[in-house]
Amino acid sequence: MTGRALLPILLAAILIGAIPLFVTANTVLNFLVFTLIIALAAQGWNILGGYGGQFSFGHAAFFGTGAYAAAILQTRFGINAWAAFCLGIAAGAAIGWIIGYLSFRSGLRGSYFALVTLAFAEVFRILANASAVTGGAAGLLVKLDVRPENFQFSSRAVFVWIALALVVAVLVLTAWIERSRFGAQLVAVRENEGAARALGVDALRVKLLAIALSGGVTAAAGALYVQYFLYIDATIAYGTWISVEALLAPIIGGAGTVLGPLVGAVTLHGLGEITKTLAGRVPGIDLVAFGALLIVAVAFAPDGIIGLARRLRARIGRGGGA
Amino acid sequence: MSLLSVSHVTKRFGGLVAINDASLVVEAGSITGLIGPNGAGKTTLFAVVSGFEAPTEGTIRFEERDITAVPTHVRARDGIARTFQIVQPFAGLSVADNIAVGAHLRHAGRADALAVAHDVARRVGLDRDLHKPAASLTVAGRKRLELARALATGPKLLLLDEVLAGLNPSEIRDIVPVIRAIRDDGVTILMIEHVMQAVMNLCERVYVLAQGRIIAEGEPRQVCEDQAVIEAYLGKGAAARLSSRAAGGAHV
Ligand SMILES: Nc1ncnc2c1ncn2[C@@H]1O[C@H](COP(=O)(O)OP(=O)(O)O)[C@@H](O)[C@H]1O
Ligand SMILES: [Mg+2]
Numbered sequence: 001m002t003g004r005a006l007l008p009i010l011l012a013a014i015l016i017g018a019i020p021l022f023v024t025a026n027t028v029l030n031f032l033v034f035t036l037i038i039a040l041a042a043q044g045w046n047i048l049g050g051y052g053g054q055f056s057f058g059h060a061a062f063f064g065t066g067a068y069a070a071a072i073l074q075t076r077f078g079i080n081a082w083a084a085f086c087l088g089i090a091a092g093a094a095i096g097w098i099i100g101y102l103s104f105r106s107g108l109r110g111s112y113f114a115l116v117t118l119a120f121a122e123v124f125r126i127l128a129n130a131s132a133v134t135g136g137a138a139g140l141l142v143k144l145d146v147r148p149e150n151f152q153f154s155s156r157a158v159f160v161w162i163a164l165a166l167v168v169a170v171l172v173l174t175a176w177i178e179r180s181r182f183g184a185q186l187v188a189v190r191e192n193e194g195a196a197r198a199l200g201v202d203a204l205r206v207k208l209l210a211i212a213l214s215g216g217v218t219a220a221a222g223a224l225y226v227q228y229f230l231y232i233d234a235t236i237a238y239g240t241w242i243s244v245e246a247l248l249a250p251i252i253g254g255a256g257t258v259l260g261p262l263v264g265a266v267t268l269h270g271l272g273e274i275t276k277t278l279a280g281r282v283p284g285i286d287l288v289a290f291g292a293l294l295i296v297a298v299a300f301a302p303d304g305i306i307g308l309a310r311r312l313r314a315r316i317g318r319g320g321g322a
Numbered sequence: 323m324s325l326l327s328v329s330h331v332t333k334r335f336g337g338l339v340a341i342n343d344a345s346l347v348v349e350a351g352s353i354t355g356l357i358g359p360n361g362a363g364k365t366t367l368f369a370v371v372s373g374f375e376a377p378t379e380g381t382i383r384f385e386e387r388d389i390t391a392v393p394t395h396v397r398a399r400d401g402i403a404r405t406f407q408i409v410q411p412f413a414g415l416s417v418a419d420n421i422a423v424g425a426h427l428r429h430a431g432r433a434d435a436l437a438v439a440h441d442v443a444r445r446v447g448l449d450r451d452l453h454k455p456a457a458s459l460t461v462a463g464r465k466r467l468e469l470a471r472a473l474a475t476g477p478k479l480l481l482l483d484e485v486l487a488g489l490n491p492s493e494i495r496d497i498v499p500v501i502r503a504i505r506d507d508g509v510t511i512l513m514i515e516h517v518m519q520a521v522m523n524l525c526e527r528v529y530v531l532a533q534g535r536i537i538a539e540g541e542p543r544q545v546c547e548d549q550a551v552i553e554a555y556l557g558k559g560a561a562a563r564l565s566s567r568a569a570g571g572a573h574v
Binding site: 179180181184185187188190191192194195196197198199200201202203 | 372374394395398399403404406410411412413414415419422423424426427429430431432435471472474475
């Protein structure tokens with residue numbers, strides 16, 4: 001991979017990674033961890049939605065599966081937290097592959113695919129809310145036992161760095177996808193599936209690989225959520241909030257770009273915090289800000305912040321003329 | 323040796339018979355033409371040969387092998403490439419990336435695929451446009467892009483669906499030698515074409531499809547004088563009217 005592709009990733013990593021060295025306020029570190037978890041979930045969505053053009057409204061299905069798998073394997077089966085974390089990712093990838101197989105095999109696309117993913121997430125939410133394994137409506141508590149081998153740390157900074165390491169790993173993965181045959185075929189399927197098939201692209205295989213990767217990455221976000229908050233219930237795990245976050249961040253930041261999900265998540269949550277501070281404790285005011293931002297993005301930056309930045313740079317490069 | 327053989331293919335869309343018991347053979351190394359009035363079923367026949375549509379009846383053989391049930395992307399791997407009459411560019415990608423998707427069929431690495439894309443672009447005369455977005459190409463450019471992408475898959479058989487339609491005479495003059503050069507490089511071509519001058523120029527053999535049936539086949543000049551063909555294009559009785567008006571040239 002070329003240095004040109006890795007440089008922005010390195011810069012983002014240093015910039016965010018340095019914050020805990022200078023800031024120790026819990027609110028700031030909480031904000032960072034939470035935003036990075038959202039960014040990770042959004043990076044998962046971006047692989048399938050941004051590069052593959054298959055818009056999911058139900059990425060909660062993967063987030064929740066990662067979260068519950070990690071929590072249940074630890075609390076009910078006594079499996080090591082790190083192993084449970086990895087198995088959570090695998091579970092998310094498997095659920096992704098299954099949902100993909102069921103919907104892509106029968107030729108579902110566009111809004112039909114979006115609705116089916118939404119339906120899966122909702123069914124999972126209802127099941128998790130009712131089942132005994134998942135702790136029902138009361139949810140699941142992971143026992144507090146602060147030791148590194150338990151994936152529990154007394155320092156929030158460590159969590160920032162772990163979350164950041166995962167986000168950076170997926171940034172590198174995404175940059176690799178962009179330059180691979182798989183990525184070229186995935187984008188071709190997004191742009192025109194019929195033409196892609198005529199050129200020898202196995203569209204089903206490409207989409208299945210994309211949704212499995214996508215599910216695995218978003219499941220990592222869910223499993224990380226569990227390790228940080230040591231609690232999960234059906235509304236958090238499989239709620240629409242995370243499906244919306246996972247798709248909003250890439251769309252605001254730039255779907256189908258490496259940095260889009262991270263930029264979008266930071267923008268959304270940065271703005272949300274600022275509005276909350278400025279407007280005081282008006283309930284839901286951050287959601288109003290989200291909505292406003294989405295409208296602005298759709299109207300003025302249809303290809304997100306990254307797309308807007310590229311266009312501006314191209315204009316400046318041409319000599320700044322109007 | 324015949325590279326492609328279509329035998330007794332029928333394709334029905336509900337009550338509509340788009341192709342009716344059509345058979346044809348494409349010899350390896352040839353340029354074969356497929357002509358016929360609008361709505362005759364030519365594009366549908368391409369869809370059946372490339373695997374986009376399953377025939378209601380009949381079989382498709384490629385290199386003597388029955389491929390009737392083989393999926394589209396596997397046929398591409400086997401060496402069948404097609405262009406689309408209604409161009410289907412990857413609109414959001416550059417010309418180079420469009421062609422690279424085709425090149426990736428036989429080249430895993432991005433650098434390799436891009437090198438092939440550059441080479442193919444040069445062959446079809448798109449090398450100046452490589453870094454442009456595909457959406458910014460003119461009609462002629464888009465037709466060349468269809469050709470380039472298909473060619474980049476390294477096909478044995480190239481199915482060209484009206485790649486000259488919508489081009490002006492000078493653009494047609496530019497692209498005819500390109501098609502001939504592709505064949506001279508060892509790619510067999512089956513082309514649907516309305517521009518008769520090009521058909522006469524390029525094709526060794528021509529099949530005529532009308533209302534789903536193959537009504538004539540042979541050398542282009544001979545087919546153009548065929549009574550049934552003239553009537554298919556110009557209506558019943560046209561052949562008789564033309565021949566009674568003495569010789570005037572073969573303007574079909
Ligand atoms: N997918 C389809 N569904 C229904 N009818 C179709 C379909 N594709 C083609 N047809 C019909 O089949 C006939 C042949 O069309 P086509 O193969 O495009 O003709 P040509 O390429 O010779 O102009 C037309 O009457 C067309 O309307
Ligand atoms: Mg046609």
